[in-house]
């Protein structure tokens with residue numbers, strides 16, 4: 001079943017929440033309010049929302065340090081995410097995990113990961129648990145195209161196929177790994193072919209098209225749930241901002257980024273909504289709603305207490 | 319003498335060694351045109367070309383392994399890991415391969431290779447990007463482990479490491495890169511395995527290295543205002559450990575505190591103090607102490623990270639308690 005056109009306004013609002021979340025973080029970061037790393041997902045909102053919305057709440061997911069949007073789309077509270085960014089006690093990991101480790105098992109989010117490709121076997125392990133427990137949960141793991149050169153990528157794809165595990169591999173191909181153009185360090189940059197070579201269905205999807213993403217993941221989830229095993233999805237997208245704050249972006253031309261802005265997910269979905277008969281003022285309303293959600297989260301996070309130093313010593317063991 | 323940052327000093331060492339020895343080449347992520355995320359390899363690709371300054375895929379296990387293989391076949395690779403935390407992705411190559419090749423081959427093979435990376439916390443980079451592994455590396459026979467604290471030592475030790483003829487874990491600290499200091503031009507060599515007395519004092523010996531060495535010096539300044547004169551020893555090399563310098567110092571000060579950022583538990587402090595009690599049993603008049611990270615993963619929020627990592631105030635307090 002495709003994403004119903006009735007839900008497209010909600011998807012638009014969700015993508016705007018993600019975009020504005022990252023913009024708010026950028027402003028806080030510039031103001032010296034955020035420590036450590038921040039890897040924005042601006043431009044990649046459609047694959048996050050399309051993929052996550054095609055899953056059930058209790059389906060599992062792992063994502064990467066560039067996974068704020070994915071975590072929010074899966075259902076992580078915007079307040080808890082914002083508080084985590086500000087290192088507050090009310091953050092989703094009580095200020096311990098930070099930007100690269102958003103986690104919320106109540107919505108199936110088994111953690112973002114700061115080690116490239118490390119999330120693949122973790123999600124696949126959750127899929128194994130689902131299979132062993134005879135449940136019909138599936139697991140989805142997001143990774144970048146840079147992850148396909150890690151040994152654990154190959155090891156995991158093989159096991160997933162051999163054991164017919166209900167897992168969906170979603171490669172968000174944004175063309176760059178840090179400051180490197182990925183095809184310069186990858187033998188065959190059409191990464192779906194790697195998935196294919198292990199004997200699983202592998203598809204390339206326009207990752208900036210929320211409906212296409214939804215359809216691809218929904219089909220993969222259906223297949224996984226009915227015992228058909230894993231699927232590989234390569235979502236073609238583009239990272240509109242730098243790899244991280246302070247990235248001088250010397251590796252790409254401004255014109256390239258400008259061109260990408262014309263086909264970015266939010267612009268795209270805005271056009272689509274208008275084709276469907278929504279007015280500009282409808283879109284403005286959705287925009288205002290997204291803004292209110294972020295303003296509320298910011299206020300919540302800013303008014304939250306910092307964790308007490310003693311909290312550093314809890315949560316090490318069960 | 320020119321004043322350079324820690325990363326400029328490392329850059330100078332790489333440049334000089336690459337100029338002097340055509341066998342030296344570099345591999346790592348974003349080290350070429352980008353010049354390294356921490357700018358250590360800045361502009362080297364312009365001088366030496368992409369053949370000798372090689373951008374790798376995100377394949378730590380493979381490019382560390384290729385480094386080892388190339389070293390066994392006559393090259394002198396310097397491999398950069400973006401964060402020392404990623405050494406774990408390449409752990410088999412480092413521990414089972416590089417460290418043991420010479421021994422397992424009865425001395426017929428050697429692995430003249432340097433693995434450089436920055437480590438440590440203090441910047442809120444989180445549990446998978448803030449660890450300190452030197453105590454763990456020091457546990458592996460066959461690895462030399464180095465952790466300089468100043469730009470001059472960074473340059474002199476990197477040059478020595480490249481020439482060492484053995485696998486070297488060369489540990490930098492993410493919060494040292496922008497620190498500045500005088501660095502001798504040209505052939506400036508700091509020997510491996512030789513500690514340095516960075517401050518002379520009569521009342522207590524503080525042994526440290528890398529970033530906490532700067533903390534120890536700052537603590538020593540504060541203590542001096544209360545009339546306590548600390549001698550501060552910069553180990554510079556973790557393995558092999560320069561016990562002679564430590565023993566000589568504590569014969570005068572009769573008190574010993576070891577400070578490091580890696581976890582206290584089974585850390586280098588434990589090793590140093592055990593050796594002091596074995597090698598100079600009756601020297602200390604008060605029990606030796608150690609300060610390191612508390613036994614939890616490194617958290618992000620400032621209040622939490624500060625509680626876990628040793629701070630200047632912790633050093634001052636420990637010394638006061640020992641007087």
Ligand SMILES: Cc1ncc(C[n+]2csc(CCOP(=O)(O)OP(=O)(O)O)c2C)c(N)n1
Nearest residue numbers: 066114115116144145146147176177178404
């Ligand atoms: C094992 C490992 N090596 C290196 C890094 C440093 N690093 C962080 S992000 C990144 C680039 C990853 O690129 P890609 O997989 O394409 O994902 P993107 O960042 O574009 O989302 C690198 C090399 C890391 N986190 N983990």
